[in-house]
Amino acid sequence: MIRRNFTKLLAGVSLATSFMGTTAMADDTMRIALVVKALGIGFFEAAAKGAEEAAAELGNVEVIYTGPTDTTAEGQIEVINSLIAQGVDAIAVSSNDTDALVPTLKKAMQRGITVISWDSGVAPEGRQVHLNPSSNPLIGNMIIKLAADHLPDGGEVALLSATTTSTNQNVWIEEMNKVMGNYPGIEVVATVYGDDLADKSYREAQGLMQSYPDLDAIIAPTSVGIVAAAQAVADAGKIGEVNVTGLGLPSEMAGAIESGASKSFAIWNPIDLGYSATMIAYQLASENAVAEPGATIEIGRMGSITLDDTNAAAMADPFVYDSSNIDQFKSIF
């Protein structure tokens, strides 16, 4: 559902003009192009902010933030062709299509341009490195940690998932179960399914509170479920007794954080993502690092990443949002 939301978000594109490099360039400045799914989307604007931060930190880097005006692969191909013509040093792309961009990106690599993908990847032959925002084990650990952090003496938690067949959610729950031993005293009493429908998720959350009067937390690793559960807890007058947590978007969860129904939740941080993508592109383009399985790449304040067999890596734990930072992010995505 989270993926679907982003796609929906992506469809809402405001008009934006492409601004292709007419600026004169000094030879020692490295130019890194951050190509996004479409311009005018809060999530990617935030990623661009992170890229600028990385550029400022590195000093001799110019970030070109660009992308098509709608979320199509054709639009991205045009943008990338123009970047190749300009002779940028590196391209970091969040792609609209896994395969369609591959020929164009291959051409870029043949011209000596460093190519990486981030957020939404391209097939391995079309890039040198892919940066995932997080990984299944990290997410699985994070969702139970979010609940456990507010339950120092242990307690009962329940899962409110999407559908019984949602691959993402099932993998995260499986990964969560693997690390349950690290959280003594935390007991998962039930797993229910809200089918990513607001009304069914609401009803399931109500059912959980009735069936388990001592319930301390509801973990919903789905953006519809977490919002519905927070509303159900608020309506049942159980704010403070039952903490709703899991994965959600800041713009959708701001109300729940404000009311206290949710103390904290997590999702990837677009600023960190743009920052890390720029750092990786810089390290590869300046030949401080090589793109090969097992290689480690330093990414500034985010630490380092290690590439797996397909040259992909996970950036970090999902970022935790709570009352201290929700106002900053709720207008971003």
Place this chain on the structure above:
Amino acid sequence: MLKRLLASREVILLGAIGVLLALIATRFPGFVTPANLAGVFNDTSPLILLAVGQMIVILTKCIDLSVAANLALTGMVVSMINVAAPGLPIVVILLVAVGLGTALGMINGLLVWKLAIPPIVVTLGTMTIFRGMIFLLSDGKWVNSHEMSDAFKAFPRAQVLGLPMLSWIAIAAVILFTLVMTRTTLGRAFYAVGGNPHAATYTGLNVGKTQFWAFAISGALAGLTGYLWVSRYAVSYVDIAGGFELDVVAACVIGGISIAGGIGTVGGALLGALFLGVIKNALPVVNISPFWQLAISGSAIIIAVAFNARANREKGRIILKSAEHTA
């Protein structure tokens, strides 16, 4: 008299709900406390409102598959209005919701009336169109709880005489439409048009126009429910109430409204909705594997319909007794 009363569909359905509640109580006694039952009624209120509208449409031999999409579109429009003008009184929001819902219902009605397109095709089309319009209006974005004003969210939750406003609106709609269906010419016309369209035409009723009004009423109720829904769940996006039209039709069928038209009561729609509502609310607490839940609610619908079909079967009238004996 008593025998006729006992045999009536409403009483049988009421009995079935009673048995269902008793069964649930054996597994989760807390379910049958008055407070929880009031909660179940409140949760079922949107379904009741839509089922009453759908019943009128089905009575006229039509079907309205666009109710859930109408609800979602109206819900999105009123929540966007609320974001743009948080100070607007709730009365205005309610009027806009009912007005827009009625207009959307009238589109269905006009297409059925003037162009004589089969209602299932019309409403399948408008269902998709309405959902598409939400996408265009909202750019696919959500309207979230922190963007809605407090008054906007508080209305369906406001307690009056121990029940939330949402429940009272459902009760009011049931009473109003019971009166309309039994005491007004329009109400009787719905039955006449569905029961025997040809006879209705000969008595001077305009079949298409009557169907048009049925769609308008269904739309008005869907629009009203649209506001109540987004306000209750404090979120509005393209997919809200996805697939809910099927629940609404199921509630009508369980409530004994004949898909062939002409037969059905507001009480039946109410009880059909309550039957589904009890199942939906009970399944999460009776600790049944989620993998079984869908199968159970599906079976309940089929059993109810099979039961209705049996009860509905009329014995053939023998007009020539002697001929029957000789044959």
